[in-house]
Structure formats: C-alpha cells, structure tokens
Amino acid sequence: MKLTRRAVGSRSGLRYSALCLLASSFILLLIACKWSPREAFFHPTVERRVAESLALPPVEPPVVDPDSFRFAVFGDPQVHADGLHRLGRLRADIGPRRIDFVLVLGDLTHDATAAENALIRAALDSLDVPWYATVGNHDLYRSDGWTEFKRLYGAGCKSFLVGGRVRIILFDTASGVIGPTQFDWLVDQLALPGVKVLGTHYPLYDGGEPVLYRLASEAERYSLSTILRDARAWGLFSGHIHAFRAAEAAGVRFITCGSMAPTLDYGEPGYVLCTFSGNSLRWEFVPVD
Amino acid sequence: MLGPRLIAIALCSSLAAAGNHARVALGARHEPGVETRVPLVVAGEVTPLAGLRVAGGIDLNLAGTAVPERYALEAGWSPVRFIELGAGAILRRWPAWRAGENLVFAALRARPVERLELEAGIARRVPLLDTASWSSPVNWSSPLAEWNIVYRIGWRFLDRPGLRAAVSTGNHQLLALRTPGLIGLRLEGEKSLRTGWTVTAALAGEMKGLSSALAELGAVELELGVKREF
Secondary structure, X not given: OHHXXXXXXXXXXHHHHHHHHHHHHHXXXXXXXXXXXOHHHHOOOHHHHHHHHHOOOOOOOOOOXXXXXXXXXXXXXXXXXXXXXXXXXXXXXXXXXXXXXXXXXXXXXXXXXXXXXXXXXXXXXXXXXXXXXXXXXXXXXXXXXXXXXXXXXXXXXXXXXXXXXXXXXXXXXXXXXXXXHHHHHHHHHHOXXXXXXXXXXXXXXXXXXXXXXOOOXXXXXXXXXXXXXXXXXXXXXXXXXXXXXXXXXXXXXXXXEOOXXXXXXXXXXXXXXXXXXXXXXXXXXXXXX | OOOHHHHHHHHHHHHHHHHOEEEEEEEEEEEOOOEEEOEEEXXXXXXXXXXXXXXXXXXEEOOOOOOEEEEEEEEXXXXXXXEEEEEEEEEEEEOOOOEEEEEEEEEEXXXXXXXXXXXXXXXXXXXXXXXXXXXXXOOOOOOOOEEEEEEEEEEEEEEEOOEEEEEEEEOEEOOEXXXXXOEEEEEEEEEEOOOOEEEEXXXXXXXXXXXXXXXXXXXXXXXXXXXXXX
C-alpha cells in the first residue's frame, strides 16, 4: 500500500512538473517574443485583410525602361529589436546591379513592434528605389499589427504592371490561408496581360523535408498551382522559410527566397535578382555576405 | 484519366476487404473558396491472417463528376496485441483542376491504454500538376514531392454496449492524408442497431496556419454512414 501510494504520488508529481514546465516555457516564449497571444485567435482574418487591401487606392507602378529592367525579390528581413538586418548589402547592390525596384515577401519585423517597424521602414526607404511589400505572419503578432502594416507598407494584396510588360501580383498568405475573396481576385489578375510574376509569404512547395512551413491546405495548393499553370504564370516567389530553393513544375517556377532573414534555416543569405530584357524574364540568386 | 482497370482493382480491393466489415458513408466537405465535395465512400476491412489487417476504400464526389476521386489501400501487421506496423497508398484526384497527388506512407500505431490510440509515421506526397499525367497512378516522381509526418491521437471517451464515441486529432484517415500544417479535430460516433448494422457519424474541422501561429478555420466535414460486420 505504501509503495503504491508512493508510485502514484511520484507519477502525479511528474505529470505536474511536466505541466508546469510546459506552461512556463509558453509564458517565457510569449515574453521573449513580445507577441500578443490574443492574436493567435483574434487577428483580422484573411477575408477582412483582403477586403481592406482591395479598398485601398491602386499601387503606383515603378518607372522603368520598358525594354530592360531589373528587380530584387526576398522575404523575411524580420528585424528584431537589435535592429540587425541584411538590407545594407542589398543597398550596395542597387546601383551597380541597376535594380529598379524591390519586392518584399512579408515578415518585415519579428514582433511587429513600433521600434522594429521604424527600423525596417527606414532601411527600405534608404534603398532609394520603389519597394513593394506583402504581409507575413510575424507582421500580425500585435493587436495593431495589421493597422500598422497598412499604414506603413500599404495593402497586403496588390497588383501592378511594370513597363507595360511584367505584371507583379503580391498576395496575402500571412495566416497560411488564401481565402475565397483573394482566390477570385487572383483569377482576375491572372487574366490581365503581361508576364505574370506572383509573390506571397507562404511557399506552396519547398523541397522534400517534412516541415510545416508550406501552405497547409492541399486543396488550396493544387487549386492555386493549376490556376497558375492554366494562366501560364511565370512563377511564384515566397518567403516564410529562411532559405533559398527553386523548383519548376507544369511550366511554373516555385521559388522560396526568405534568405535575407537574420538567421537562416539552411543555405546562404541572398536575394533573387530578376532581369527583364529581350521580352523574357530571367532570374538568378545573388548571395550576400 | 484513371483507367477502368485501376478503378476495378480498387473496387475489388475495397469489396474484397468486406470480409470483416464494410461501410458506406455519405459526407459533405466545404473548404471556403476552394472546394465543396459530397463524397460517397465505400470502404472495407478484412483480417485474412491473425495479426494482419487489410483495408481499402474508394470515394466518389457526387458534387463533382461523380467518378472516383480517391482510392486507398493499406495493410497493418500486429506483432503484439497493442502495436501495429502499417503501410499503404492513397491516390487523390481533383478532375476539375486536372491535378492529383499520389501518397505512400508507413506508420506505427499503438494502443498504450485501452481507449487511447496513437499513430506516428512518415508519408511521401507526390503532387501531379502536368496536364498529361495528373491522374497517373504510377507517377511517383515530381520536383514538388515532399515528405510529411503522419500523426493521429484518438481518445474513445464513450464506450457502452452498442454505443461508442471518440475524439481525435491528426492528419491521417483511410482516404486522406493531410499536410501536418493543418490541425484537424474529428468527433465520431457509432450506434449498433438490432438488425446487425451500425450507424456511423462523424463531424470534423480543420484549423489552418499551424506554422504561422495564427489560427483560421479551414474545412468543415460531416459524414453519415452504415457499417456491417461480417
């Protein structure tokens, strides 16, 4: 009897300790990340964000030489409170590589604080070329995250024609969902003329590893993939994974380039440089130090 | 397109598997902005040898082209009473999009206590997007192929004579193997009738956005069916 009681006591003690450890880890994570846990369930839904984005004025396209222009694409600069980011290296490339504009694929900040937003906004402005950003999950981790994103970076989904040749379509997958309104909007945008280049935060595909970081719904993935295939889209850029990887299927390029993040999941840091000339679009990965 | 031969093989697999039990179920699944399905599921399970279980199934989408869109065949071997080593394949098709995927998996299932079921494993998911080969059951290579973890935790919270109910979370069922980025929750119940039939019902939902830590409601699914033990 004594032994049994001790065994039961030790088991419930173990269970209690494990629960305490789990709870305190969660609390420490929230404190360390400055996240608002409320946002996990009460963030503005993708439907609301898309409706608000589409109500904003259209985006002004960059002024470029329509026969030859270049743009850089990357995701996840994810500036922390320490202010460290890799945009200084990109700034040094803007002139020598004749980059006309920049696309940023979400997660501009790590915790969406005012200080981090001020840091990354100043870094983007210092590039001295037009930049266009879509929203990532980290940009929504505070209760005013979406409002601040709209104020500082504009709509989460936006589309514009560059030089009358290349249509850039940025869309919102910050919460891992595309949603009905945005699907309809994407179909409309993909019917417009131009070489179609899409950018969003979540990758549809990214290598073979058993990771969680792809768009979760297979139906959304295949629905979008086949829409891109049938519209003969050039390709889809994404971030979320802090690395670079590219694949091509059914004539569509799927390129992950979250490789400007302060810390990488694998590979080397860098951005994708796209060059439009001779009526075709080419891409290359440019490593940064 | 999937040839009639493959359809016949899958049908035979599921019907031949009706030795131990067979079930027919009608469901409804809605994922906002993406798809609405009304699947008619025919499935069965047999134990041809002690410790060996074979299950198969087909699902026809009555809201679509009403041709089979899902095929599954799996086998499980139990070296000891509370552990099963399983493997199988699932073929899924979206005819309207001319897209499909072939899945193969291996998993370990365990029942450490009477009402608790655990499953963990690994799956190979091969997306098929090329218009020429989207329905090929023999195409197992793609530049987009990926490994996915397989998991399921189920708890039978009600177990009375003739009445059972369970709740589970996971990404694997006979005819579906979802990405681990979806958090699925499934509530299912069974009521045995005097006629020898069992009525089954299930309600399932999915939350998207596990890796973003921002939850959004994904698909909602309802299924009603009958099962017959033999």
